[in-house]
Amino acid sequence: MNSELWELVKENIAVIAAGLTFITAVLSAVIAFVSNIRHKDLDRFYKNAEENLYNLIEPMYFKMEKIEKINDERHKMEAIRNYFKTYNPEKINISKLGNRQLINKFLDSYTAFHQYLTKIDDDSLRKLFNKIRSFGYSLEKEYWKLFETIYKDHNWFKKTVGMNYIFRLFLRISVFIESTFYAVTWMLFVLFWMIFIYAYGPGSPAIVDDADEILKDVISIFILSLITLYMTMAINLMVTNDAKQKKTFSDYATAGLTYLWKKGSLKRRERKKEKATHKEERERADSIEESD
Structure with missing residues (x-):
């Protein structure tokens, strides 16, 4: 059978070679076409x-950052008024924000104004103020994403x-x-x-063979992956700190806590203002009753 197959190959070697050449040419053309499209898309x-x-x-x-730092309501409203004079959706191309969610938040703020x-x-x-604050938060996220x-x-x-090129190659690796190990660790x-949920969670099978052993193996590999990840992170941070130009987890956590603190402070001011208003109304009502 092998000899017959070999004879068949020898007899049709030209056809096979032509076929392989055709397949290679087609694959090369497809790869070049896809690569060219991707390159153009990235350039655009x-x-x-x-x-x-x-x-x-x-x-x-x-400009929004300056507005957020203003505490006086009168000056803040004047700054918002000037902001929407400059960025009037009827005069500028808001579509250049490039983010539908951001456009919607801008339009919500404009409508609320x-x-x-x-x-x-x-x-x-x-x-x-709530709409402005929400738009400013999304605008900040979009700004840093584009910057990164x-x-x-x-x-x-x-x-x-x-x-030195050897050190540079080592850092690239x-x-x-x-x-790679960031993704592997998460997976x-x-x-x-x-x-764990399948083996021990609610509705799981009564007996799962070798579940403990499998979990031990996964934990062992996870720990090794985590150690490798932290070692490479330490090297990269030591040599090329902030090379990725990205905000860290602590930056986002600080921003989130600051946002919550500002929101809480605003709520407290609103409550004090309402209490003061109610007190004035009660005093006014009492004075009216006394005069009657």
Whole structure:
């Protein structure tokens, strides 16, 4: 059978070679086509990201930062008025924000501003400040996301451009290992809980063979993966600190706590204001009764 197959191959070697050549050419063309499309899409994305960041999101973000730092309501309303004079959706291309959620929050803030101008009461003012605060928070997130995307390799090249090529290669490998084991560690963590819930959770089978052994193996591999991850993270932070240009977990935690603190402070001020208003109303009612 083997000899017959070999004879068949020898007789059709030209056809087989032509077929392989055709398949290789088609695969190469497909890969080149997909790569070319991806390259064009990336170029278009970076061009739009830079334009959006420099021309619209960055100035909007820093003006919003100034508004957030104003405590006096009268001055804050004046700053909001000027803000919407500059960024009027009827005059500028809000679509260049490039984020549908961000556009909706901007339009909600703009609508709340005009509702306040119509009613001019405490409820509409409180709603306006809430919408402005929510829009400012989303605008900050979008600003830093675009910044990280455009300048993600800036610090890396700045710190490694004059480095010996062997050390630079070693750091590239270290960064690759960190990224790989970051994903592996999370997948092992999820796998552990999936096995644990299946084996010991509510509605699980009465007996699961070797569940303890499997969990021990997963934990062992997880610990090794975690150690490798922290070792590479330590190396990368030591040599190229802040090379990724990304906010850390502590930055987001601090921002979240600050947001909650500001929200709590606003609620406390509103309660004090309501108590003072109720007290004035009671005193006024008492004085009216005494005069009667």
